[in-house]
Amino acid sequence: MRNENIEIGKNVIDLQIKALKKLKFSIEGSFDKAVNTIIKCKSKIIICGVGKSGIIASKISATLSSVGTPSFSISANDCSHGDLGRITKNDILILISYSGNTSELKNIIKYAKINKIPLIGIVSNKDSLLYRSSNIKLFIPEVTESGYGIVPTSSTTIQLSIGDALAIALMNKKKFGKLDFKKFHPSGNLGNKLKTASDIMLTKSKIPFINENQYMKKALKVINIKRLGFLVVINNQGLTNGVFTDGDLKRLMQRKNRIENLKIKSFMTKKPYSVEKNTLASEILFQMNKRKITNVCVHEKENKRKTIGVIHIHNLLNNLG
Numbered sequence: 001m002r003n004e005n006i007e008i009g010k011n012v013i014d015l016q017i018k019a020l021k022k023l024k025f026s027i028e029g030s031f032d033k034a035v036n037t038i039i040k041c042k043s044k045i046i047i048c049g050v051g052k053s054g055i056i057a058s059k060i061s062a063t064l065s066s067v068g069t070p071s072f073s074i075s076a077n078d079c080s081h082g083d084l085g086r087i088t089k090n091d092i093l094i095l096i097s098y099s100g101n102t103s104e105l106k107n108i109i110k111y112a113k114i115n116k117i118p119l120i121g122i123v124s125n126k127d128s129l130l131y132r133s134s135n136i137k138l139f140i141p142e143v144t145e146s147g148y149g150i151v152p153t154s155s156t157t158i159q160l161s162i163g164d165a166l167a168i169a170l171m172n173k174k175k176f177g178k179l180d181f182k183k184f185h186p187s188g189n190l191g192n193k194l195k196t197a198s199d200i201m202l203t204k205s206k207i208p209f210i211n212e213n214q215y216m217k218k219a220l221k222v223i224n225i226k227r228l229g230f231l232v233v234i235n236n237q238g239l240t241n242g243v244f245t246d247g248d249l250k251r252l253m254q255r256k257n258r259i260e261n262l263k264i265k266s267f268m269t270k271k272p273y274s275v276e277k278n279t280l281a282s283e284i285l286f287q288m289n290k291r292k293i294t295n296v297c298v299h300e301k302e303n304k305r306k307t308i309g310v311i312h313i314h315n316l317l318n319n320l321g
Contacts, residue, residue, distance in 0.1 A: 069174075093108070119136075273296055
């Protein structure tokens with residue numbers, strides 16, 4: 001049985017899919033020019049739009065800031081009442097308008113021209129004031145709106161999409177990686193996903209170090225005190241030669257009746273798995289499950305034998321939760 005609500009919902013989405021496909025084929029050299037111009041900006045990217053385009057401007061600005069391109073959005077209406085003073089000659093101005101002839105943009109365009117502020121226009125009308133006035137013209141295609149063809153839906157979708165495209169292109173150009181992203185997203189689900197070994201590892205006195213020449217009697221005491229289920233076995237220079245785990249202990253006790261006077265270096269697991277301190281916690285968890293281990297050593301850069309921390313599976317899960 002036909003459901004009108006479902007049909008309308010699908011039609012709205014279908015129109016937006018068609019709009020995005022048109023946008024994809026409109027991306028050309030001006031997009032590359034916009035990215036290269038923004039990357040050279042020593043100040044801020046100011047983004048402005050009117051009505052629904054103003055809301056899109058706020059979202060694009062927030063995305064740019066979150067990936068390393070300082071930005072803020074301003075209200076086109078407020079610009080005629082003092083906010084033009086927030087735009088400096090070192091900034092780059094991005095104006096968003098589907099028609100390009102919105103009256104509120106005239107004063108902003110005039111101000112940009114007088115002060116020689118680079119203007120990037122996101123606009124769909126080539127016969128508009130914004131298109132003619134822009135130093136860089138990011139042309140977006142005319143699209144079919146939903147709701148009798150008058151409700152801003154498909155047009156705002158493509159405005160948002162080209163803003164996202166700019167943000168990710170800039171992110172790539174700046175080599176803005178996961179660790180950079182993490183600095184701007186310390187909390188919430190994103191923060192948890194971007195935690196690294198250095199965020200959760202146990203350090204200094206909490207690391208269960210033991211010299212390789214120590215006897216098992218001493219090793220058992222350290223295991224009981226540290227309660228991590230393993231030991232990091234080091235040589236006289238403080239370099240990691242192996243680990244000794246609960247599993248190693250069980251196997252040893254099955255073979256030997258008395259183990260107190262045996263040296264730990266004869267029974268340790270050599271070349272233990274170690275992660276660099278900037279390794280994502282999610283990757284560490286994957287590797288621990290794959291290797292069926294409950295503890296890992298942490299090192300810095302290429303110094304794999306210099307253990308600076310350890311991670312226990314319980315500690316890791318608590319931090320990812």
